[in-house]
Amino acid sequence: MSYQVHQAAQRLETIPPHVPADRVVELDYFSPPGVTEDPHLAWKRLHDGPDIVYTPYYGGHWIVTRADDMFAVMQDYETFSNWEFTVPKRGPGNPVLMPNQLDPPRHGPIRSVVLRPMSPKAVEPIEPVIRKIMADRIASIVPKGGCEFVSEFGGDIPPELFFEHARIPKDKLPEMKRFADAVARSDNEEDRRAARIGGANYMMAILDERRQVEELDDDVFSVIVRAEREGRITREESTSIALNVFFGGLETVSSALAFIVLFLARNPAHRRQLIEDGSLTQDATEEFLRRFGILNLARIATKPTTFKGLTIEQGEQVLLPLHLAGLDERKFPNPLEVDFHRKRAGHFNFGTGPHRCLGSNLARPEIRIFIEEWLRQIPDFSVDPDDKPVGASGVAMTMTRVPLVWPSR
Amino acid sequence: MKVIVDHARCQGHALCMLKAPQVYQLNDDGYNSMPPTEVPPELEEQARLGAINCPEGAIRLDKRAAD
Ligand code: HEM
Numbered sequence: 001m002s003y004q005v006h007q008a009a010q011r012l013e014t015i016p017p018h019v020p021a022d023r024v025v026e027l028d029y030f031s032p033p034g035v036t037e038d039p040h041l042a043w044k045r046l047h048d049g050p051d052i053v054y055t056p057y058y059g060g061h062w063i064v065t066r067a068d069d070m071f072a073v074m075q076d077y078e079t080f081s082n083w084e085f086t087v088p089k090r091g092p093g094n095p096v097l098m099p100n101q102l103d104p105p106r107h108g109p110i111r112s113v114v115l116r117p118m119s120p121k122a123v124e125p126i127e128p129v130i131r132k133i134m135a136d137r138i139a140s141i142v143p144k145g146g147c148e149f150v151s152e153f154g155g156d157i158p159p160e161l162f163f164e165h166a167r168i169p170k171d172k173l174p175e176m177k178r179f180a181d182a183v184a185r186s187d188n189e190e191d192r193r194a195a196r197i198g199g200a201n202y203m204m205a206i207l208d209e210r211r212q213v214e215e216l217d218d219d220v221f222s223v224i225v226r227a228e229r230e231g232r233i234t235r236e237e238s239t240s241i242a243l244n245v246f247f248g249g250l251e252t253v254s255s256a257l258a259f260i261v262l263f264l265a266r267n268p269a270h271r272r273q274l275i276e277d278g279s280l281t282q283d284a285t286e287e288f289l290r291r292f293g294i295l296n297l298a299r300i301a302t303k304p305t306t307f308k309g310l311t312i313e314q315g316e317q318v319l320l321p322l323h324l325a326g327l328d329e330r331k332f333p334n335p336l337e338v339d340f341h342r343k344r345a346g347h348f349n350f351g352t353g354p355h356r357c358l359g360s361n362l363a364r365p366e367i368r369i370f371i372e373e374w375l376r377q378i379p380d381f382s383v384d385p386d387d388k389p390v391g392a393s394g395v396a397m398t399m400t401r402v403p404l405v406w407p408s409r
Numbered sequence: 410m411k412v413i414v415d416h417a418r419c420q421g422h423a424l425c426m427l428k429a430p431q432v433y434q435l436n437d438d439g440y441n442s443m444p445p446t447e448v449p450p451e452l453e454e455q456a457r458l459g460a461i462n463c464p465e466g467a468i469r470l471d472k473r474a475a476d
C-alpha cells in the first residue's frame with residue numbers, strides 16, 4: 001500500500017490565464033521526484049526555482065516555498081482560510097475538524113476549550129507514563145536484533161500515549177487504531193472518507209461514555225464534556241474537537257519518530273553526542289523538528305488577492321510545505337546539517353499564527369523521551385544493509401519503511 | 410534590559426520557556442502572559458535566546474538600562 005495513488009485525473013488541462021507561465025511546475029505533491037529515497041531532499045529542489053509556484057495537479061494549486069512567505073499566509077487568516085486546510089479540497093461529507101478548520105473569530109472560543117489540558121503544565125505530570133510506555137515497547141523489540149520501525153514500533157506509540165493522556169479506556173484502542181491506520185494509509189479517497197466517518201462515530205461513543213461521568217476530571221475529554229454541559233459548545237462541536245486532538249497527533253508524531261530514528265541509524269557521531277551529554281536531547285528534539293518537518297498544509301483564498309505580485313483567485317488553494325520553512329537557507333544557515341547547538345530553532349513544524357499546533361506540548365516530550373529511551377536501550381544500530389528505507393510525501397511527509405538492525409544480546 | 414511580550418501575538422509555542430526557563434514562564438493555558446519584566450544582566454543572554462526562537466516574533470527586548 002502506498003500514499004502515491006491519487007486522483008491524478010484532477011490535473012488541470014489548461015493553466016488559468018492569471019498564472020504566469022514561468023511559475024508553473026509539474027508537481028504532484030504526493031510524489032515529487034526522488035521522494036522514495038529522501039522526501040525532504042525531493043522537496044528541497046523547489047528552492048532552486050521561484051519562491052512561489054503553481055502546479056496543475058489536484059485541480060491546480062499554488063505552492064509557497066519560503067519561510068517568510070508562509071508566515072505571511074498563515075498570519076493573514078482573513079484572506080487565507082483554514083476551511084480547506086489540505087489539498088485536494090475535502091469537500092462536503094467529511095466530519096469537520098475543530099478548531100483546525102475554523103477561522104477567527106469562531107476559532108478562538110473553540111480552541112480555548114482544550115488549551116489547558118494541552119499546556120506544558122498539564123503534560124509534565126504524565127511524562128513518567130510516557131517514559132514507561134516508551135521504555136517497555138523498546139525493551140520488547142531489543143532481543144529481536146532489528147525491526148521494521150514503522151510497522152513494528154512507530155505507528156503504535158502515539159495513539160497509546162494519547163489514550164493515556166485523555167484517560168480513555170485501553171480496550172477502545174485497537175478499534176480506534178484501525179480507523180487511524182485507514183485514514184493515514186489507505187490509497188483510496190473513498191476508504192479514507194469511510195474511515196474518517198467510522199472514526200467519528202466511534203469517537204462519539206467514547207464521548208458518550210464520558211458524558212455519564214458526574215465528577216469530571218481535567219483531562220482533554222473531560223474538559224470537552226464540561227464545556228458542553230456549560231453550554232459553551234454543542235455535541236457536534238465536541239466530536240469535532242475530540243477528532244481533531246486525536247487524529248492530529250498520530251501520523252505527525254509517528255512520522256517524526258521515523259525520520260529521527262533513520263537519521264540516528266545513519267549518524268553514529270550524532271548518537272554519540274546525545275549519549276555522552278544527556279542534557280542535549282531537548283535542543284536535539286527542536287533541531288530534528290526543524291530539519292525533518294512533517295506537514296504539507298494548505299489554505300484557501302476567501303477573496304481574490306495579490307500576493308508577492310501574483311494574482312490568487314478566490315477559492316484557489318495555497319499549499320504550505322512547512323518542512324521547507326525549516327530548510328530555508330535564508331533563515332537557517334546550512335539548513336541540511338543537523339546541529340544540536342544551533343541558536344535559533346523558530347521553525348514552523350508546528351505552524352504559526354492562531355492554529356499553532358495544540359499538541360506541540362505533548363509531541364515534544366514524546367519525541368524527546370523516545371530519543372532518550374531508544375539510545376539508552378539500543379545505543380548502536382544501523383539501517384539493515386540488505387533492505388532499504390522508503391520515504392513518502394502527502395499531507396504528512398513520512399517514511400513507510402525503516403528497516404533497522406542492531407547487535408543482538 | 411527589559412523583555413516585553415506582545416500577548417496578542419503569542420500563540421503558545423513554548424519555545425521561549427524551553428530556551429530560557431528562568432526568564433519566561435507560561436500561564437495555565439500555555440501562553441506567555443508575563444508583564445514587561447526587567448531582566449538581570451546574567452540572564453540577558455538567555456532572554457535573547459528565547460526571543461529569537463519565538464516563531465511569532467512576540468518578544469521584544471528593550472535594551473535601555475532600567476532607571
Ligand atoms: C510532531 C508532531 C506534530 C506536528 C508536526 C504537528 C503539526 C501541526 C501543525 C503544523 C498545525 C497547524 C495546523 C494549521 O495551521 O492549519 C497543527 C495543529 C494542530 N495539532 Fe498538531 N502536530 C503534531 C502533533 C500533535 C499532537 C500530538 C496533537 C494532539 C495530541 C496535535 C493536535 C493538533 C490540533 C488539535 C491542531 C489544531 C489547532 C488549531 O487549529 O487551533 N498535534 N499541528
Ligand code: SF4
Pocket residue numbers: 414418419420421422423424425426433435439440441462463464465466467468
Ligand atoms: S515562544 Fe513566543 S509565541 Fe511561544 S509562548 Fe513564547 S512568547 Fe508565546
